Amino acid sequence: MYLLFILLFPLLIGSALLIFKPKNAFVISLAASLIELAATAFVLQEASLSPVSFSAPWVAEAGLSFSLYVDGISGVLIGLCALLVPFIVATTANTDRANNSQFQGLMLAMQTALMGAFLAKDAFLFYFFFEASLLPIYFLAAIYGGENKNAITFKFFVYTLFGSLFFLIALVFVYLQTPGEFHSADMDVLYQTAKGLSADQQGYLFAAFFLAFAIKMPVFPFHTWQPDTYTVAPAQGTMLLSGIMLKMGTYGVIRLVLPMFPVGVATWGLTASVLSVIGVIYGSIIAIQQKDAKRLLAYSSFAHVGLMSAGILSGSIEGIQGALYQMLSHGINIVGLFFVIEIIERRTKSREIAQLGGITQFSYPLTVTFVILSLGSVALPLTNGFIGEFLLLKSVFDQNLTLGIIAGITIILGAVYTLRLIQKSMFGNVSRITSDFADLTGAEKAVLIPLSALVILGGIFPSTVLGFSEPAVQQLIQWFK
Amino acid sequence: MTAIIALSLLGILNLFLGFWLSRKTIQAATLLFLVGSMALTAMDWNHEMLWYGHMFHTTNTSVSFSLIIQLAAFMVVSFSKGFGIDEEHTHPAEYYAILLFSVVGAILMVSFDHLIMFFVGLEILSVAMYVLTGSDKRNLRSNEAALKYFLMGSFATGILLFGITLVYGATRSFYLANIALAITNTPPESTPIFLSIGLLLILIGFLFKISAAPFHFWTPDVYEGAPTIFTMFMSTVVKAASFAALYQLLNGPFGSMYGTWVYPIYYISMLTLLVGNITAVYQQSLKRMLAYSSISHAGYMLLTVSAKQVTTPSTILYYSLSYTLATIVAFGVVMLVAEYQTGRTEKPENISSFEGLAKQNPGLAFCFTIAMLSLAGIPLTAGFWGKFFVFSDIFNRHVYYPVILAIVMSAVGVYYYFKGIIAIYFKEGDIERIELPGLVKFAMWACTLGTLLLGVYPSIVKNLF
Numbered sequence: 006m007y008l009l010f011i012l013l014f015p016l017l018i019g020s021a022l023l024i025f026k027p028k029n030a031f032v033i034s035l036a037a038s039l040i041e042l043a044a045t046a047f048v049l050q051e052a053s054l055s056p057v058s059f060s061a062p063w064v065a066e067a068g069l070s071f072s073l074y075v076d077g078i079s080g081v082l083i084g085l086c087a088l089l090v091p092f093i094v095a096t097t098a099n100t101d102r103a104n105n106s107q108f109q110g111l112m113l114a115m116q117t118a119l120m121g122a123f124l125a126k127d128a129f130l131f132y133f134f135f136e137a138s139l140l141p142i143y144f145l146a147a148i149y150g151g152e153n154k155n156a157i158t159f160k161f162f163v164y165t166l167f168g169s170l171f172f173l174i175a176l177v178f179v180y181l182q183t184p185g186e187f188h189s190a191d192m193d194v195l196y197q198t199a200k201g202l203s204a205d206q207q208g209y210l211f212a213a214f215f216l217a218f219a220i221k222m223p224v225f226p227f228h229t230w231q232p233d234t235y236t237v238a239p240a241q242g243t244m245l246l247s248g249i250m251l252k253m254g255t256y257g258v259i260r261l262v263l264p265m266f267p268v269g270v271a272t273w274g275l276t277a278s279v280l281s282v283i284g285v286i287y288g289s290i291i292a293i294q295q296k297d298a299k300r301l302l303a304y305s306s307f308a309h310v311g312l313m314s315a316g317i318l319s320g321s322i323e324g325i326q327g328a329l330y331q332m333l334s335h336g337i338n339i340v341g342l343f344f345v346i347e348i349i350e351r352r353t354k355s356r357e358i359a360q361l362g363g364i365t366q367f368s369y370p371l372t373v374t375f376v377i378l379s380l381g382s383v384a385l386p387l388t389n390g391f392i393g394e395f396l397l398l399k400s401v402f403d404q405n406l407t408l409g410i411i412a413g414i415t416i417i418l419g420a421v422y423t424l425r426l427i428q429k430s431m432f433g434n435v436s437r438i439t440s441d442f443a444d445l446t447g448a449e450k451a452v453l454i455p456l457s458a459l460v461i462l463g464g465i466f467p468s469t470v471l472g473f474s475e476p477a478v479q480q481l482i483q484w485f486k
Numbered sequence: 487m488t489a490i491i492a493l494s495l496l497g498i499l500n501l502f503l504g505f506w507l508s509r510k511t512i513q514a515a516t517l518l519f520l521v522g523s524m525a526l527t528a529m530d531w532n533h534e535m536l537w538y539g540h541m542f543h544t545t546n547t548s549v550s551f552s553l554i555i556q557l558a559a560f561m562v563v564s565f566s567k568g569f570g571i572d573e574e575h576t577h578p579a580e581y582y583a584i585l586l587f588s589v590v591g592a593i594l595m596v597s598f599d600h601l602i603m604f605f606v607g608l609e610i611l612s613v614a615m616y617v618l619t620g621s622d623k624r625n626l627r628s629n630e631a632a633l634k635y636f637l638m639g640s641f642a643t644g645i646l647l648f649g650i651t652l653v654y655g656a657t658r659s660f661y662l663a664n665i666a667l668a669i670t671n672t673p674p675e676s677t678p679i680f681l682s683i684g685l686l687l688i689l690i691g692f693l694f695k696i697s698a699a700p701f702h703f704w705t706p707d708v709y710e711g712a713p714t715i716f717t718m719f720m721s722t723v724v725k726a727a728s729f730a731a732l733y734q735l736l737n738g739p740f741g742s743m744y745g746t747w748v749y750p751i752y753y754i755s756m757l758t759l760l761v762g763n764i765t766a767v768y769q770q771s772l773k774r775m776l777a778y779s780s781i782s783h784a785g786y787m788l789l790t791v792s793a794k795q796v797t798t799p800s801t802i803l804y805y806s807l808s809y810t811l812a813t814i815v816a817f818g819v820v821m822l823v824a825e826y827q828t829g830r831t832e833k834p835e836n837i838s839s840f841e842g843l844a845k846q847n848p849g850l851a852f853c854f855t856i857a858m859l860s861l862a863g864i865p866l867t868a869g870f871w872g873k874f875f876v877f878s879d880i881f882n883r884h885v886y887y888p889v890i891l892a893i894v895m896s897a898v899g900v901y902y903y904f905k906g907i908i909a910i911y912f913k914e915g916d917i918e919r920i921e922l923p924g925l926v927k928f929a930m931w932a933c934t935l936g937t938l939l940l941g942v943y944p945s946i947v948k949n950l951f
Contacts (some may be wrong), residue, residue, distance in 0.1 A: 064871075066797070066949040136865040147912055155912050159904060166864075167897040174893055177878050407707070 007051070008059040011044050011083070012120050015090075019113030019452040030106035031097060034113060038091040041116070045087035045298030052080045053473055058126065062424035068180075068187035077477030081329045081470060082123040086249050090116045093244045093458060096344050100351075103315045108149060108241075115141040115245055122253050128176055128190045128261065135221075135253055136169055142245060146238035154237050161234040165220055168227070172217030175210045179265065192260065197483050199265040204272065210267025214262050215277055221254030222310045224277070225284030235303035240347035243299070247306045247343070248336040251355045255310065255332060258317050259325055259481070267320075267485035272357035274318045275405065281318065282401070282412045289334055289418035293425070298346045298356045301426055302339065305382065305419065309335050312412060316397035319404040320485060325478050326471055327396025333470060334381060334389035334463055339379040341456040345371065348449055349430065353438040358426060363435030367442035372431045374453040379423045381460035384416055389463025392471075487537050487544050487597075489526040489552065490590050493519070497586035504579020512923070513563060516582040520560045520589075527552045527593075540661065541600035546862050547799050548597035549951055555592045559585060561814045564929035568714050577701050577940035581621060582723065588614030592727035596734075601650045601660040604731060608646070608695070610895065611727065612639050615720055619712040631711025637841040638704045638844040639692070647693025652684030665739035682746050689737065691746060696728045696784045698754050699761040709777035710835075714824065717773070718817035722778045726806040729787050733802055737794055744794065751792040752888050756783035757892060763898040772822050773835045775902060776813070779861060782899065783809055786876050789888055789931040793879035801875040804947050808860060808868030808940055812935040815857035818930055819850055837905060842915020849927075850920065851910045853934040860937045863896050875948070 018037040022030050039045035051057050052075040054364045060072035075083065094112060102108055118141060122132030139162060146159040176190075183189045183198045202210070235243045263270060288308030295301035313331050348371065349364070350356050365372040377388070384390035394416065402409030445453070463470075496519040503512055530544045537544070563585065566578075587610060592609025616639060620632025654660060656678045657668035669681070690701065697705040709717045736747060762782030769775035787809075790801050820835060823843060827834035844851035860869035873896060880889050922930075940947060 054629065064945050064947075066800075066945065067875075133870075134866045136870075140859070140864065142867070144911075159908065162904065163897065163900055166900055170893045170897055173874075174877070174890065177874075177881050181878065181881050224847070260711070279561055 006059065006401075007044065008057060008124060010074065011041060011048060011087070012117060012124055014044070015041055015113040015120070016117035018444050019091060019110045019117065022110035022113065025144065026104075026106040029449055030109045031094070033062055035091065035094050035111035037113060037118070038087075039204040042087045042091055045083055048075060049080050049084055049473075052076065052330065056477075060104075060126075063127070063130070068185065068189040069129050070127050070189075070191065072126040072191065073124040073130075073131060076480075077474035077482065078256075078259060078329065080477075081333055081474050082252060083120055084182065084334050085252065086119050086123060089244070089248050089336055092452050093241050093248070096244070096347065097241060099446065102149070103114050108145070108239075108342060111141045111145045112241060112245065115145070119245075119249050119253065122471065123256060126192055128180070128192055128195055130190075131257070131261070132169070132173060132176060135172075135257070136166070138250060138253070139165060142238075142242060142250065145242040145245070146234065149239040149242070151239075152237065152372075157233045157237045158232075158467040159460050161230045164227075164230045166199055168220035170216040171213040174405075175213035179210065192264075195261075196264045204268050204269075207266045207269035208272050209269075211262060211266040211273050215258070215273075216267070218254040218257040218262065219277070219280075219314070221257070221393045222251050222314055222369065223254075223284075223307065224281050224311060224314050225287055226280070226285065228307050231307055232300055234295065235306070236300045237448045240343055240350075244305075244340045244343050247303070248340040250381055250420045251306070252332045252336065255313050255317060255328055258314065259328065263317070263320060263325075264481055266482035270318065270320060270485070277317045278318045278401070278404070278408060281311040281314035282408055284308065285315070285412055285415045286418070289422065290413055293418065295422075296357055297357060298349070298358050298361075298426060298430065299343070301358070301422060302342055302346065305422060306335070306339055308415060308419065309339075309382075311469040312394065312397050312401075312415060315408070315412060316400045319400040320399045320482075321403060322475075322478055322482060323396045323403070324400030325481070326474060327393050327400060329474050329478070330467060330470055331393025331397060333463070334393050334460075337456055337459050337463070338378050338381040338390060340454060341374070341460075342382060344449075344452060345375045345378065348445070355438055359428040360436055360438055362433040362439060363431075364439055364442055365431045366435060367439070368444045370445050370450060370453070373432060374457045377457040377460050378426055378453075381464070383420045383423050387461065387464040389460050389467075391464055461464070487530060487535065487540060489523040490593050492526055493523050493586050493590045493593075496523070497583045497590070500579055500583040500586060502752075504577065504583075504875045507579075509578045512579050512582055513566065516563050516586065517560060518923075519586065520556055520563065523554060523589075524556045524560070526801060527556065529925065534773075535601065538892045540874050541603040542594070542597055542598035544597055546950070547730075547803070550803055551596040551726060551806070552889045554726050554803070554810060555596070555648065555723050556589060559719070560721075561933060562715060562928045564701065564771040564925045565718065565814070565818050567923055567926065581618065584614045584617055584700040584821065586762070588719075588723070590871045594724050595727040598734070599662050601653070601662070601665075605647065605650060605705075606730075607727075607786075609643065611724065612643065612695075614717075615639075615724065618716040618719070619708060620947070622713045627787040628713065630713075631708045634711075635702055635708045639714045639874050642691050642694035642701070644879075645694075649684045649687030649689075652680045652687065654685060656681035662734075662739045665747060666741065669739065670742050681829070682743070685740055685743060686743065686748060686750070689750065692728060692732050692735075696725060696732070696782065696788070697781050698788060699758040699781065702758070702781050702784075703762065703844055705781055706774050707767060711773045714773065714817055714821035717777075718814055718821070721776070721817070722810040722813050725787070726779065726810060728900055729791065729802055729806060733791050733799065737798070738793060741794070748792050748794075751788055752885070755785045755788035755792070756888050756891050760784065760893045763895045763902075766902045767898065769902070771833065771835045772837050772840060772906060773817075773824070775837075775906075776816055776820065779812065779899070779903070782895065783861070785895075786873065786892060789880055789892060790876045793883055795879045795882050797875070798879055800948050800950065801872075801879050803950070804940075804944065805870075805872040807947055808872040808937065810941075811937045812857040812860035812867075812869060815853050815933045816861065818926070819854040819857070822850065822920055822922070822926070823917070826917065837909050837935075840906065840909045840915075841913035841917075843910040843917050845915075845918040846917060850922070850930075853909060853930045855907050856934045856937055858903040858906050860941070862900045864900070866938065868937045868944070870895075870941060871944040873946075875944075
């Protein structure tokens with residue numbers, strides 16, 4: 006029942022905000038997300054002892070059940086989601102947005118969809134939330150977005166929907182092979198059933214599943230929607246997209262692709278890894294050349310997720326553990342970084358890197374937190390990014406030396422674009438538009454300081470999370486070893 | 487069964503009521519009649535029976551289809567305030583009466599056990615539709631649409647009747663059960679060739695009625711020309727009734743001739759999906775786009791008919807219901823906005839005249855959005871499960887290529903349905919608040935909530951039988 010609560014509570018509050026349009030939507034939304042965080046922490050506490058599950062009949066005549074499940078893997082993801090949403094909500098403090106209750110309501114509705122995808126034990130339930138999450142984010146981006154939002158958000162919607170349709174066909178195909186009169190889409194049953202498929206079938210199905218997740222993450226060459234959408238969406242929409250939503254893709258690969266199609270992964274996994282690593286390098290190189298800070302972060306996110314994808318596809322414990330840890334760290338870092346850019350944009354009305362400079366003279370706290378978050382993103386030792394990237398790179402090395410070496414360049418390239426961003430914006434000469442830069446407000450500090458603290462804590466105490474997820478990863482690996 | 491007698495009598499009563507009651511009262515009376523007939527229909531649930539010399543068969547399947555048809559009629563009547571025709575020239579009583587008669591025809595079409603009964607039902611429905619299409623008699627387009635529909639419709643009816651004759655010649659019976667027996671008992675080498683020809687002619691007649699490509703050319707013109715309220719009726723009731731009848735024919739008496747009809751159906755449904763979806767992308771008029779969308783939905787439903795699984799009737803039922811609910815709202819909003827825009831813009835039904843609707847009319851915009859999402863088949867709405875059940879039924883037959891095409895086409899569908907959503911939410915426009923009568927509001931929200939409810943919990947309909 007707790008699982009049902011953490012799934013539906015945000016939606017409930019979110020729809021109330023959408024319908025009744027209260028004046029103090031921000032307070033309600035923040036309180037709701039904090040309650041959600043507390044409830045999720047409680048669930049995770051339970052799940053650290055043994056997996057927690059909930060099941061109810063749903064579409065019984067099609068063998069689908071409304072079953073939710075929290076183990077070490079989904080636990081990390083729902084923890085990430087519940088942790089980030091309060092921060093994302095808090096970044097809207099003191100902004101006077103027209104129709105704020107609608108904005109907050111859509112964010113909370115989005116949280117339910119994301120939670121649902123991570124909680125689902127039934128593959129169709131996963132698909133259901135995977136797709137449903139598109140609606141709130143689409144409206145967030147299309148209503149509150151920037152220039153040329155209609156065309157860009159529409160492309161995003163159709164592109165991702167198109168990919169998931171192949172996922173749906175492939176899923177239906179496996180589902181119909183399951184035994185029993187009504188079939189079943191329970192993930193364990195699907196794992197078992199997929200074992201009986203021929204190598205060819207596994208290959209095709211792998212391709213169909215991976216396509217959907219590759220578009221969501223995105224992996225090269227399916228990333229063309231991503232930079233535009235990240236740039237055009239309002240800051241909170243971008244945070245939701247990059248901080249949490251792209252993890253649905255990586256989570257999908259861990260949860261569905263690896264255990265269902267071991268043969269498919271063995272045949273095509275390397276190709277997919279190569280694509281992912283191309284994305285790592287390509288994204289980093291393009292990020293170096295960006296003029297727009299938000300777009301730079303979009304490409305950096307593209308590069309990071311490529312490494313996660315390559316690590317997961319290696320199929321080793323280090324790869325999966327590293328990816329889980331990196332999902333968490335990347336979520337924290339990228340939300341913080343996007344918020345820094347948002348703060349700069351609010352004050353200077355610009356995201357052009359060339360026009361910024363010397364901000365450190367006006368806001369020391371912003372500089373410190375920005376540097377810490379960036380170092381986390383660069384994967385410096387003692388930051389959270391280091392743990393994840395280290396494990397991921399190790400898994401790629403073990404799988405294929407050449408690929409590992411190429412992927413390793415990402416650390417250097419990442420340092421180049423991130424440090425360049427810090428240098429050009431924070432240090433150097435004060436520019437015309439930064440000359441009256443106001444220091445951080447209390448609300449802004451309340452977001453950036455805890456996030457920076459998490460970056461360092463995550464670098465020092467990784468075992469809390471890794472120990473939590475390990476049993477589940479061990480168990481998952483049995484399906485394809 | 488008593489429902490058809492009641493509806494016929496009440497229809498006649500309705501005509502007389504027109505002499506001394508006001509428009510509003512007649513509308514209320516018609517709604518009441520429909521509720522009554524739905525109750526009568528529902529009483530046949532779990533009472534399988536044969537009537538009229540075994541020509542009329544009430545089963546749970548036929549009862550549920552009859553209920554959907556009457557539900558659609560109920561919603562259409564709720565939306566009708568003057569039928570979108572100018573006040574002076576309307577005779578509401580006649581239209582309500584014709585609506586009731588056509589519902590009788592539709593019920594016959596979903597409950598027949600005899601080809602003549604089927605034919606009579608189809609004709610009652612079709613003739614009523616020809617009249618209603620032309621009901622806006624001062625409007626040239628309405629006249630053109632009625633004439634076109636009538637000419638093409640009667641031609642198709644002729645072909646259908648010819649097909650029935652040939653089948654009768656080959657099997658010496660009109661009864662579905664006897665036809666089935668005759669077909670299975672005749673060895674394949676001595677089966678007369680005109681049985682297959684008869685079947686194909688019947689199919690062609692049907693494909694015309696459900697507007698499958700390449701027999702769809704009348705549809706956009708007729709849907710666009712007819713008063714929107716009747717387009718709404720046509721695209722829901724006629725579709726649901728025809729598909730139920732088609733399923734019953736193909737899987738009943740002609741079930742053993744599966745090999746003869748299944749490939750034509752595959753190819754035609756694929757062609758229909760292609761034509762419907764791709765042409766819809768290029769439409770400027772929202773009403774015409776919905777006409778093409780209805781063609782494309784015929785493609786999905788045709789695929790289901792060919793699946794021949796135990797779950798197929800419930801899939802058709804579910805799909806018809808989800809399509810009906812969404813289509814009623816979609817046409818309803820088109821009707822309301824077009825009425826508001828008449829005189830304000832050149833082409834009130836164009837997508838451009840819906841721009842900025844959401845600003846002052848959030849409720850209307852929300853219902854329209856849900857309807858579009860459902861037609862596009864996005865999760866959380868009934869349309870998603872409709873498509874899901876269709877695809878999994880076909881997959882169960884291990885037929886892949888039509889499904890893959892259907893899935894690609896549903897992505898195309900997202901594109902044009904979203905054009906409507908983008909227009910109402912994200913484009914600038916100056917539509918003021920549109921006041922809605924209580925009944926219209928009720929019907930709109932009932933359909934929308936129904937769509938959402940079915941989208942979250944499809945079992946309520948899917949496991950009826």
